[in-house]
Amino acid sequence: MRIWDILPGLFGAFNWREETCYSPALKQLLGMGKRRLCLVVIDGMGQQLLSARRGHIPFMRPYLSQLPEVLGQALKTCVPSTTVAALTSLHTGLSPAKTGMLGYQCWDEDAGRVLNLITFEGFKRPAQSWCDYPTFFTYATEAGLQSRALVPPDFVGSTLSEITLRDADFKVSTELSKRASDALQAFKQGVDYVYLYWSGLDHWGHNLGWSHPRWIQELESIDRFLSDLYSCLPSDVALVVTADHGMVNVSADTTVDIAESGLASQVEAVSGEPRALHIRLREEYLEAQTKGNHTRSAPRTSVTAKWQEYVGKRGQVVSDYRPVYGDILLPERIGDFTIFAKGNYQFVDTRFHNPSVLQMVGVHGALTPQEMEIPLIIA
Numbered sequence: 001m002r003i004w005d006i007l008p009g010l011f012g013a014f015n016w017r018e019e020t021c022y023s024p025a026l027k028q029l030l031g032m033g034k035r036r037l038c039l040v041v042i043d044g045m046g047q048q049l050l051s052a053r054r055g056h057i058p059f060m061r062p063y064l065s066q067l068p069e070v071l072g073q074a075l076k077t078c079v080p081s082t083t084v085a086a087l088t089s090l091h092t093g094l095s096p097a098k099t100g101m102l103g104y105q106c107w108d109e110d111a112g113r114v115l116n117l118i119t120f121e122g123f124k125r126p127a128q129s130w131c132d133y134p135t136f137f138t139y140a141t142e143a144g145l146q147s148r149a150l151v152p153p154d155f156v157g158s159t160l161s162e163i164t165l166r167d168a169d170f171k172v173s174t175e176l177s178k179r180a181s182d183a184l185q186a187f188k189q190g191v192d193y194v195y196l197y198w199s200g201l202d203h204w205g206h207n208l209g210w211s212h213p214r215w216i217q218e219l220e221s222i223d224r225f226l227s228d229l230y231s232c233l234p235s236d237v238a239l240v241v242t243a244d245h246g247m248v249n250v251s252a253d254t255t256v257d258i259a260e261s262g263l264a265s266q267v268e269a270v271s272g273e274p275r276a277l278h279i280r281l282r283e284e285y286l287e288a289q290t291k292g293n294h295t296r297s298a299p300r301t302s303v304t305a306k307w308q309e310y311v312g313k314r315g316q317v318v319s320d321y322r323p324v325y326g327d328i329l330l331p332e333r334i335g336d337f338t339i340f341a342k343g344n345y346q347f348v349d350t351r352f353h354n355p356s357v358l359q360m361v362g363v364h365g366a367l368t369p370q371e372m373e374i375p376l377i378i379a
Contacts, residue, residue, distance in 0.1 A: 001067075003077045003374065004089040006242060007136040010037060016143050016192075025070050029378040034238040038183055038194045038229070041090070042222055043083060044202030044362070046246015047074055047373040049210050056220050059227035060241070063377040074373040077245050079325055080276040081364050081371040083202070084117040086244035087164045091135040097326040099131050101163070103272035103365070106333040107280060114271045114352075120159035127162035137168040140193050147193040148186045150179040155197075168195070176200065176221070180229045187234050198222065202247075205362035209249040212361075230379050241377040247364040248275075248371060250346045255358065256314060258349040263310055266303065267349060271335060274346035274357060275365035278335025279307070286336065299336045307337065314345040316367075324367075340366045 001009075005020065012023030013030055014037065047064070054061050068074050078089045078096050082104050085096040096102050101117060108115040108123075115123060123130070140147040149168035155161045156170050171182050176198055183194045201222060204215040230239050255274075258264055266285050272278035286297035299319055308317040319337035321328055328334060339347045346363055364371045 001071055001073070001075050001376075002089075002095070003075070003086055003242070003244070004093050004095055006075075006090060006240075006376065007039075008093045010039070010240065011136060011139065016145060017139055026378070029066065029070060030238050033236055036187065036192050036234070036237045038187070038196065038233060038237050038239050040196045040198070040226065040229075040239065040241045041087070042201055042241065042243050043197070043199040044205045044210075044245065044247055044364070045219075045222070045243035045375065046210075046370060047243075047375045048370045049246050050219075050375055053216060053219060056216055057223040059223045059230070060375070060377055063241075063379065064375065066378065067376045074369075075242070075376045076372045077243075077374050079367065079372075080272065081245040081366065082273055082276070083244050084160060084164075088131065090242075090244070091137070091164050091166075092133045093136065094133060095326060097321075097328045099133060100328075100330040100333055101131060102325075102328070102330075102334045103276060103278060105271040105273070105278075107269065107271055107278070107335070109332040114269055118160060123159060127159045130159075131163045133166075135164070135166045135168070136193075137195075138166060141167055145192040146190060148182075148191050148195070150182050150186075150194065150196040152197075152199070165195075176225050180225060180232075183229065184232055187237055202362075205247050206360045207362075209361035210247050211249060215362075226377075226379075239377075239379040241375065241379070243374040245364045246369075246371045246373060247362040248344050248366075248368065249361055250274075250344050250363055251361075254344045254346065256311075256345060256347045258347060259351045261310055263307060264349070264351075267351075269335075270349045270352045272338060273363070273365040274348050274353075275341045275363050275371065277339045277341075277347045277349075279337055279339065281336045296332070296336075304337055307339070311339055311347075313342065315339045315341045315347060342366070342368070 008020040009023045009026045011017035012020045013027040077086045085101045088099045088101040153172040186194050201218050204218050268282045269280040285303045304319050
């Protein structure tokens with residue numbers, strides 16, 4: 001089960017939309033009498049991070065093994081394990097290979113530059129020209145349901161929200177407690193589906209690391225919030241809690257700067273993120289013809305071999321994307337190959353990266369269980 005299966009499964013379990021193969025398991029966990037949904041997404045709250053800090057989460061702790069016991073495996077996010085890709089997959093029910101949301105940064109072929117998919121800075125085209133898929137807010141409206149998205153103010157009107165939260169009815173706030181009261185008010189008004197998003201844990205993880213006392217303090221606050229919210233919800237509302245990704249901590253000692261390597265001259269541009277870095281090569285390092293999951297010529301085998309030698313045990317060089325992503329519909333948005341970091345490494349290129357990227361302690365994007373495994377709590 002992947003993050004893009006959550007809403008199809010839940011909508012199927014509620015008989016709001018045609019059932020999927022996962023809805024019987026979810027219906028079993030939902031139990032009887034649940035007719036409405038409160039979906040809470042805590043950015044950066046990976047399953048393995050919760051397990052490592054289980055003593056701090058009395059409310060969530062009993063639920064950590066809930067889904068793995070039913071399905072026989074942990075729920076996983078998407079590849080890459082990063083917010084823009086994961087939230088789009090969550091709300092559309094589609095993988096990044098289909099949505100084209102292939103990283104925090106992607107190559108914009110039309111503009112001939114790297115595009116930041118969080119800010120969409122300099123993007124002059126309609127949001128639907130980048131990703132044009134209905135969301136489960138769209139499907140809720142089509143089914144005659146009322147839905148609401150409880151989000152921060154900067155989500156309203158952003159290009160990313162026009163993609164991930166298409167057709168949502170927004171209610172904005174800056175405090176987690178206010179989002180709880182807004183959720184309860186929405187259900188009093190007869191709303192069927194409430195989506196509540198919180199980014200505080202991810203914020204502290206990026207800035208201080210997921211093992212820092214301030215991150216743990218935030219996690220404890222979230223656990224209390226969920227307990228209080230659950231106790232106040234109407235009896236016909238199911239509380240479902242998940243996340244978009246986990247993270248690992250990195251340091252200066254585990255940061256690899258490609259600009260300092262002997263391969264730096266091969267690089268035309270980088271995108272993706274430091275744990276899943278897309279490398280766009282100069283033309284002379286490509287094959288004469290396309291092959292594999294590429295729209296332009298693939299990198300020469302001898303070139304990727306040299307890159308893997310350079311990366312060594314610190315990461316994995318992937319040039320055939322199909323085994324990792326599936327068939328990418330818009331492969332021009334991704335690099336000629338991707339370096340997926342292993343362990344606590346990250347790969348940057350200081351010729352291209354903003355210095356703020358190098359200041360992050362907690363990062364994500366790669367294929368490790370710490371980044372890929374996410375919780376699905378059904379209370």
